[in-house]
Amino acid sequence: MKNEWRKYLAARAPRYTSYPSALHFDRSVSREDYADRLSAVELYEPLSLYVHVPFCKKLCWYCGCNMRVENDYGRALRYVCALAKEISLVGRRLGGAGRPRSVHFGGGTPNYLLVDEIADILQAIELEFGLTDDSNLAIELDPRLIRDDDISRLATLGFQRMSLGVQDFDREVQLAINRVQSFEMIESAVGEMRRAGINDISFDLLYGLPKQTLASFRDSLEKTIALAPDRVSIFGYAHLPAALPRQRLIDSDSLPGADLRADLAEQADEALIAAGYRRIGFDHYAKPDNALAVADREGRLRRNFQGFTDDLALTTLGFGASAISSVNGLYAQNEKSLTGYYDDLAAGLLPVARGVELTAAETAIAGAIQDLLCKGSANIAPVLAAVSTEEAGQICIRLEALEADGLIYWGGNVVQIDAAARPLSRCVAMALDPYEFPRKSDLKASLARAV
């Protein structure tokens, strides 16, 4: 990567799994708004379903998810009952409309639940929405919690995609993040998946973790490549101890500096591409015959709450505490606390707590960001027409700076990201995002400093 681009690797750019991001949701969206959108879903509208399981056995100190360590399985059983109730409430609103194309179990740790409970949730979904042989079932798995026969039983239930949280294979790094899992454990899980006929195995790796070095991370990448998952996601660890107190357990002095972070990210990109993986968007990699790589080649790649996907459904229904739904221009997020989630469902109410209804400008920006991240180019004319004059000016100033640094080509209304700069796509997306512009108070402060 060009030297002058390295500053962008250090930028704290949103992940843009939605626009606006959940940080900007507020209480202006009500359960009634969500219910109205559900009632308007078309009969054969494709649906993407997400089920959030917030429980974990142990706390990973880097974790930024909505989760809780839970040792009482009875509480998980209560949660499964609540999920079934929520699924039924949403199903009633849909009145038979919508066809699920995919169901994704995420968390937390979905396999904190026993397979019997996962089967119960799937059955509730089947009853309300129906599933077909074409419905794609995916699940995130913590390798430390995989029990005998779990993989084969999940495969029998219809799960064709399994994702393993690997993060890093180095023991020193694992101790520094409180997540110790041996190479043999991951190797055995992958072997079981292959024997069960799973041909879409995904690994999540993290760079920027404490104690990581170029040599240790190279070793983790080599081990990853040796196990040959079909997809690999490489995420940068965001250390935000002020917002996430659990991250204070990580020794800040042991974190890689900005230069090493950039080198780690670059090393991962080069190693995976040299091993034959295709880069998808900015942080996913897939074998050339994997469905994600095929979707990318055919221009069908999309980005949703789970990251890059080949799922074409525009409507996402999220179930469980903190889960987010996206229906026809409305984001609705469920209560984050289990107490609030249970109370609403006990009262027969959809457990919506917050969200946002997209304005015309936000819809245009969301579309352009989707194109930039998934295709590497976007027509920004609808954005410039929809935002205020002041915001349009800011966008142009930011795009000019990116163009001057060689990250983008900007001709007419089309912004094209340089192929080598695709890992920095989020920084280009940020140029279109008024939430990321300096606030007037910030501008005043910097002017005062300049004077």
Ligand code: SF4
């Ligand atoms: S298993 Fe996942 S969700 Fe649970 S604490 Fe670790 S990182 Fe967080």
